[in-house]
Amino acid sequence: MTENNEYAVECEGLGRVYRSRSLLGQSRETVALQDLNLQIPKGTVFGVLGPNGAGKTTTIRILSTLLSATTGTARVLGYDVVKEGREVRKNIGIILGGDRGFYGRLTGKENLRYFAALNHIKPRDTDRIIDDSLAQAGLADQQKTLVEQYSRGMKQRLHVARGLLTDPGVVFMDEPTLGLDPLGAQELRQRIPALVGQGKTVLLTTHYMFEADSLCSRIAIINKGKLVALGTPAEIKRNFSSIGVIELTLNQTRPSLQEELTGLDGVKRATTSADGVYQKLTVHVVAGADLSDKIAEVVGKDHIENMVARDPTLEEAYLEIID
Numbered sequence: 278m279t280e281n282n283e284y285a286v287e288c289e290g291l292g293r294v295y296r297s298r299s300l301l302g303q304s305r306e307t308v309a310l311q312d313l314n315l316q317i318p319k320g321t322v323f324g325v326l327g328p329n330g331a332g333k334t335t336t337i338r339i340l341s342t343l344l345s346a347t348t349g350t351a352r353v354l355g356y357d358v359v360k361e362g363r364e365v366r367k368n369i370g371i372i373l374g375g376d377r378g379f380y381g382r383l384t385g386k387e388n389l390r391y392f393a394a395l396n397h398i399k400p401r402d403t404d405r406i407i408d409d410s411l412a413q414a415g416l417a418d419q420q421k422t423l424v425e426q427y428s429r430g431m432k433q434r435l436h437v438a439r440g441l442l443t444d445p446g447v448v449f450m451d452e453p454t455l456g457l458d459p460l461g462a463q464e465l466r467q468r469i470p471a472l473v474g475q476g477k478t479v480l481l482t483t484h485y486m487f488e489a490d491s492l493c494s495r496i497a498i499i500n501k502g503k504l505v506a507l508g509t510p511a512e513i514k515r516n517f518s519s520i521g522v523i524e525l526t527l528n529q530t531r532p533s534l535q536e537e538l539t540g541l542d543g544v545k546r547a548t549t550s551a552d553g554v555y556q557k558l559t560v561h562v563v564a565g566a567d568l569s570d571k572i573a574e575v576v577g578k579d580h581i582e583n584m585v586a587r588d589p590t591l592e593e594a595y596l597e598i599i600d
């Protein structure tokens with residue numbers, strides 16, 4: 278173990294190739310992750326974003342010792358995930374979500390009891406810890422219901438309770454708000470800064486850009502197994518997307534408008550959406566390009582109610598980065 282380590286998670290050259298065999302016997306290789314280098318400071322929320330299949334879950338599975346890497350090394354709280362897997366497991370919580378991972382014929386509370394025993398939680402502390410976890414996860418009323426009768430969101434809540442049961446120093450959350458109702462999602466989002474306030478480190482994957490923007494101090498975007506952007510949300514918006522956004526409110530639009538605008542030099546994308554009785558037109562332009570006059574001319578000045586230039590949102594930046 279490295280002493281005085283300021284990082285909760287470090288990985289160097291991390292890679293994973295999945296080898297599988299098709300029904301016809303042909304072997305197939307999928308490069309899920311390639312040469313990932315990351316350093317996540319203790320006591321922060323770190324977001325990992327990327328399209329379906331980008332390698333986010335693979336990364337979490339490697340860091341939490343559930344899967345071995347094909348190349349590279351990783352440390353969690355200074356412990357090597359391969360050589361010191363036991364120490365790593367003692368210090369982490371994993372919230373993978375989904376339908377699997379529980380005994381359907383046991384109640385929510387019985388499931389947590391089982392995981393408490395597995396994690397060597399002292400018997401005299403078990404009931405208090407479990408009751409606390411169930412209450413915090415909003416499952417107090419369903420604790421005596423068999424898990425096979427849980428809805429998807431209730432199972433997700435139970436995953437959260439299970440992941441935090443051992444009061445871990447590092448928490449891996451793989452799309453933790455997926456399937457939660459708006460209140461449940463909001464409650465969980467509010468718990469994350471509180472966990473960090475207790476000194477924990479959270480690694481979070483999500484497809485909800487506003488969630489990443491509001492919770493994460495730093496973000497990595499991976500695409501096809503490769504790191505393509507790394508920084509604070511502001512840095513990702515400013516430095517990596519290389520776009521500016523011009524937003525117009527129109528009183529009239531025409532079907533050919535998007536095509537006309539993307540035909541302009543420096544315009545990367547144009548989208549329209551309804552905005553009350555008006556139409557909203559959002560145009561992504563090459564960063565620094567002053568295209569307001571040209572856009573206004575193409576749209577037709579009489580049709581424009583309002584026009585503003587602004588920085589991209591994280592979602593807009595993301596769309597450009599992974600394009």
Ligand SMILES: Nc1ncnc2c1ncn2[C@@H]1O[C@H](COP(=O)(O)OP(=O)(O)OP(=O)(O)O)[C@@H](O)[C@H]1O
Pocket residue numbers: 295296297307308309327328329330331332333334335336
């Ligand atoms: N057990 C497996 N066997 C073969 N290929 C796999 C396996 N698990 C994942 N993959 C492949 O590895 C790549 C990365 O998958 P991963 O699950 O890490 O993506 P992800 O970023 O978590 O995507 P999502 O947003 O859909 O959850 C994908 O191409 C996927 O098909």
Ligand SMILES: [Mg+2]
Pocket residue numbers: 333334335451
């Ligand atoms: Mg995934």
